[in-house]
Each structure stands twice: as structure tokens, then as C-alpha cells.
Amino acid sequence: MSIESVLHHLNCSKTVAFNRLAKTVFTHIPEPITINIRKYSDEFLCPNLLRGMDYLRFPQLNKGLAFTMAERQTLGIQGLLASAVQSQEEQLAICTYSLSRFKNNLNKHLYLSELLDTNERLFYELLGSNIPKYLPLVYTPTVGLACQRFGLVYKKPKGIFISIHDKGRIYKILRNWPIPHVRAICVTDGERILGLGDLGAYGMGIPIGKLCLYTALAGVPPSMCLPVTLDVGTNNQSLLEDPLYIGIREKRVQGCEYDDFIEEFMEACCEKYSHNVLIQFEDFALPNAVRLLDKYKTRYCTFNDDIQGTAGVIVAGMLTAARITKKKLGENIYLFLGAGSAGVGIANLICDAMAQEGVSEKEAVEKIYLFDIDGLLSTKRPGGIPKHATKYGKDLEPTKDFGAFVKTCKATAIIGVSTVGGAFTPAILKQMAENCERPQIYALSNPTIKAECTAQEAYDNTEGRCIYASGSPFPPVKYNGKEYHTGQGNNSYIFPGVSLGVLACYAHHIPDTMFLTAARCLAKNVTQKDLDMGRIYPSLSDIPILSCKIAVDVMEEAYKNNLASVYPKPKDLNKYIADYIYKTKYDDVRPDFYDYPESRGVQVKTVEEMVKQFKSKNK
Numbered sequence: 001m002s003i004e005s006v007l008h009h010l011n012c013s014k015t016v017a018f019n020r021l022a023k024t025v026f027t028h029i030p031e032p033i034t035i036n037i038r039k040y041s042d043e044f045l046c047p048n049l050l051r052g053m054d055y056l057r058f059p060q061l062n063k064g065l066a067f068t069m070a071e072r073q074t075l076g077i078q079g080l081l082a083s084a085v086q087s088q089e090e091q092l093a094i095c096t097y098s099l100s101r102f103k104n105n106l107n108k109h110l111y112l113s114e115l116l117d118t119n120e121r122l123f124y125e126l127l128g129s130n131i132p133k134y135l136p137l138v139y140t141p142t143v144g145l146a147c148q149r150f151g152l153v154y155k156k157p158k159g160i161f162i163s164i165h166d167k168g169r170i171y172k173i174l175r176n177w178p179i180p181h182v183r184a185i186c187v188t189d190g191e192r193i194l195g196l197g198d199l200g201a202y203g204m205g206i207p208i209g210k211l212c213l214y215t216a217l218a219g220v221p222p223s224m225c226l227p228v229t230l231d232v233g234t235n236n237q238s239l240l241e242d243p244l245y246i247g248i249r250e251k252r253v254q255g256c257e258y259d260d261f262i263e264e265f266m267e268a269c270c271e272k273y274s275h276n277v278l279i280q281f282e283d284f285a286l287p288n289a290v291r292l293l294d295k296y297k298t299r300y301c302t303f304n305d306d307i308q309g310t311a312g313v314i315v316a317g318m319l320t321a322a323r324i325t326k327k328k329l330g331e332n333i334y335l336f337l338g339a340g341s342a343g344v345g346i347a348n349l350i351c352d353a354m355a356q357e358g359v360s361e362k363e364a365v366e367k368i369y370l371f372d373i374d375g376l377l378s379t380k381r382p383g384g385i386p387k388h389a390t391k392y393g394k395d396l397e398p399t400k401d402f403g404a405f406v407k408t409c410k411a412t413a414i415i416g417v418s419t420v421g422g423a424f425t426p427a428i429l430k431q432m433a434e435n436c437e438r439p440q441i442y443a444l445s446n447p448t449i450k451a452e453c454t455a456q457e458a459y460d461n462t463e464g465r466c467i468y469a470s471g472s473p474f475p476p477v478k479y480n481g482k483e484y485h486t487g488q489g490n491n492s493y494i495f496p497g498v499s500l501g502v503l504a505c506y507a508h509h510i511p512d513t514m515f516l517t518a519a520r521c522l523a524k525n526v527t528q529k530d531l532d533m534g535r536i537y538p539s540l541s542d543i544p545i546l547s548c549k550i551a552v553d554v555m556e557e558a559y560k561n562n563l564a565s566v567y568p569k570p571k572d573l574n575k576y577i578a579d580y581i582y583k584t585k586y587d588d589v590r591p592d593f594y595d596y597p598e599s600r601g602v603q604v605k606t607v608e609e610m611v612k613q614f615k616s617k618n619k
């Protein structure tokens, strides 16, 4: 049967037919049809061609029982929904209640994931209604658990898997993503998922979670976002033997084959989605993370969140801490447990921030000490110093005794990015309290079980004098009859806002300086009330507003340095950003991906316009 006769038989437009029957029909059609598939898939979800049922089936359009009677009649979905008409507020209340009935966080995560598959705007409305409560369910720590159980969690595609066996066909695979106007990609190869190690294709939970935060925390329209997992195998033996494992059951590919694969991926993304598509690298293992960032940061619009985003949030914390300690950055001694992507990324940005205080690079480096699994980065140690951290090598005797070194170097700030839960022992914390009046303790490893110490431990062992932040959230600390709400030193304060700014002005590169700009903007927005509560970051609920502020600062910097591509420069960047962001309310928006066909010259009608037209026709 030819495609034309299939379509004739269906008696409906080609695009609709394709959308509805792509799976059942085209899978049986021989190869030449792929040319047509490309053409049709570009028209996917064109609003004028949607059928009623599609408004219930596509989470981007679905409003569930919130479709009014008039809408139901216009769209041809009357009877497909129960008679009640609910407001979005009522739906929100029902979701809040439903979610509260689950006792287990993974089940809550699954509920939210299904809501996202059903009604996208309601999902984001719910997240936005209480960010501190819901963020830990879609992000760290629960996302770690979801990744570990991804074989059970995985139901519907929320992103693209590209395997090493797809080499030579990456562009074609990207074309299969149904929404053509992707602007931001978050990609992982699953080798270092949080502090949980190599989770292979199960790592997909991370790009999905990070891109959820693009929307929930910065209002980036979800249809612009594409999560990608590059499945190059896994060296995790238990996954290779896990019957539920969803990735390829092979050892990781390395060397030239890996590099060529990544190169093809980068090129394919640009070919498919334009040259300034933003590509965020997430949770790559150390050697690849550093190498790929160096290789691509001047060639593509890309950043590595673990290196640069993390650096931004921690330097912001340190700038805020300076308000408490009355000491400049250059007057501290920094000691890192962990000299990987996050550790060296933070160290480098501290140096950049000190440079702005007038401290020379040599002096800055002298104030920073790093430990990795082999101990202090000492020029005298047998294995030498990893290349990415050479400049931090100290001409000191090698030691593996981190605890003793806290005293030797008189650290005023310790930064845990080691993946070793509990590594900041009570003895270490007590020593920090002896080293200075207000010791800074950053226990940044994720998820919660990997944190180098809890918030309560930090307070208990420093006479309540510490300045503390952790990568995953901890319950409030009780100390000396007072309650403290410590902050989350997590890159989620930085990457959504930076990405929003980059996307909004179509910046073509993302220099390191943008992360310092973001850090300064974040630090500036910490209030005295935050400090009094014991946190060096604003409330998590404030992130959406902060992201807009960061985006504006990032755009200013992009324009100043000729990195932006939207000209003329918008007169009022605040307004430009406010107009740009995704709105979750049913009434005051057209569903997100209406925007794209319109921008391609397709006549678009909102549901509201259709209702109006319907009413006037039926007068």
C-alpha cells in the first residue's frame, strides 16, 4: 500500500494522519518514506491540524476537567471528560492532596512524573506553588533514587537515547523528537550521576530533572528543552547484570571512538537545531567533563554545569559569607575534599573572584588546597597531580590525612565535593571552629547520603558558629534553643538563570565570566533576613525571580561582549525576559508550543480565540 493510498483511505490531512498513525502505519512502510517523515514531523502538533482527542492526549495542551463546556464543544471532546468543570486552582488542590497521600518520596516522584505526562501546565503550576517542598521530589535527593530505579520508573519517552551503535545516524535520531524547535539540550553519558557513580542509561533521570528546573525555576518554555542520554555502555557490573537495565549491555566505549561520537553529536545538534542551540553537559565523569568543556566551550554554545554552575553558586555563597565574616575572599584559606569537576571548577572561579579584588593569580592559588582520593595535591606525591588541577599542586610533603591538614593549613573554609558521605567528622568540624570565628562548611556532595556532614552535625561541632551550606536539603537545625534553616549550595540557583539569559538573547558562547556575573547577582540578592535564618542563599521559592535577574545580567554581559544575536538589543531587558517566560496559568497563555508554528508563519488560533469564533458562529 502506498502512503498516498493510506492517507486517502484515512480521509484526513496528511499531517494529522501522520501524527496519529506514524507508529502503526509508517513502521511498515519501506525506506524511501523517511523523506516524507521528515517533512511531516516538522509540522507535528501544528494547532490548526489537531483533533479534539489530541487536546487530551498531549500534556502540553491538556487541561483535563478545566476545559470549559464551550471549549469541549468547540474541540469535539464533550463526553470524553466527566461533566464537572474544574478551575485550575481546584485541580491544584486535588493534586496537592493526592501527592500528600504518598508516604514514600519515590512514589511522589512517580506521581509527579505522570502528572507531567498528562498535564504539563498543571505540573509546573504545582511545582511553582511550593518550590521548597516539591523541588526535592523532582531533583536531588529523590532524582538520585529515581535514576537508580530507572528501569522501573521508565514509562514514556521524555528525552532521546542515542547509543554508540547509532554512530553515523545521530542527526536522523534527533529528527525523531516530535517538537522541532528545541533551543536547549541537557546531555549526560551517565558516568557520574550525582555521587552515585556510573548509572549508564539510567542516568536519563538527570537531564530530565535538570530541564524540568529550566522551566520550574526560570520559565524556559518546556518545548524548547530536550533531555539526551548518550548511551556508550556502562562499567557498572550490577547494571550489566540487572534484568531491568534499559541501556546497552556493554562496557563503556572510550578513546577515539567516544570522542568521534561526541563530535558527531555536537555537530548533529547544530545541524538540526541551529548553531546557537545551548548544550548543557551534566554528570560526565571527570576526565571527559574537563576535556570536553575545554574542547567545546569556544566552538559551541555550551557549558558544564558541574564545573561552572557549581562554581557560580559556591562563589556566591562565599561572597555572602564575606558579609558575615567581614573578610574578603582573599583573606580566607580554602581546603577542598575532592579535586574533580566541581572542586576544581569552584577553585578556578574563586581565583577569578579574587582577581577582581586585586589578588594576583599566584597569591590566589596559594590560598587554595585540594585533596583527591590520593591525598593532598602535592608536587612530591608519587602519582603526580591530575592535569586539570596542576596549578594547585603544592610544594609540600604528601599527606592523606585531611583531618590533620585542616589544622596545618588553618583552613577557614572546607568544601566537600568528594562523594564521601560523613567525611567531615566531628573532629574536623571542631578543628574548623578552632581555626576561626565563623568557619565555612560546604558539604556539597549529592544526594543526601553523600553529604560530607549534615547541617546539624556542622552546628553541633562548631558551637553553632559555622556558616553552612549543603548540596541536598537538610531539615532545620536546632541549636541552643534556636532554629536555623541552612541553605542549599546547589547549582540550581545558577544554571536556570544563566540558560534563560543565554537563550533569550541567542548568545553564541558562554564564557566563564558569565558564571561570576551570576554569582554576584545571586549574592546581591541575599537579605539580612536570610542571614539571620542561617542561610547564605535566598529561599528556594525566590529562585524564579532570581533566575530572571541573573538572566538580565547575563544578557547585559552578552551584549557588552558581542555574544548576543538578538538585535536591536531590547530596550527593557526586564520586560523582555518577563514576556519571554513560560506561563503556567491556563487563562493567560496560549499553550507553549503554539509559539513556534506562529514564528514560522503558520496561522495560529488560541483555544480562547476558537471559542470566540465558535460562539459567534452559533449565535
Ligand SMILES: NC(=O)C1=CN([C@@H]2O[C@H](COP(=O)(O)OP(=O)(O)OC[C@H]3O[C@@H](n4cnc5c(N)ncnc54)[C@H](OP(=O)(O)O)[C@@H]3O)[C@@H](O)[C@H]2O)C=CC1
Pocket: 192, 193, 194, 195, 196, 285, 286, 305, 306, 307, 310, 313, 337, 338, 339, 340, 341, 342, 343, 371, 372, 373, 374, 375, 416, 417, 418, 419, 420, 444, 445, 446, 447, 450, 470, 471, 472, 489, 490, 491, 492
Ligand atoms: N551541590 C552541587 O551543586 C553539586 C554537587 N556535586 C557533587 O559533588 C560530588 C563530586 O562531583 P564531581 O566533582 O563532579 O565528581 P568528580 O568525580 O569529578 O570528583 C570527585 C573527586 O572526589 C575525589 N574523591 C573520591 N573519593 C575520595 C576520598 N575518599 N577522599 C578524597 N577525595 C576523594 C576524587 O578523587 P579521584 O579523582 O582521585 O578519584 C575526585 O577528585 C558529587 O557527589 C556531586 O553530586 C557536583 C556538582 C554540583
Ligand SMILES: CC(=O)C(=O)O
Pocket: 140, 193, 194, 195, 283, 305, 306, 445, 446, 471, 490, 491
Ligand atoms: C547538583 C549536581 O549537578 C550534581 O550533584 O551533580
Ligand SMILES: [Mg+2]
Pocket: 194, 282, 283, 305, 306
Ligand atoms: Mg550534576
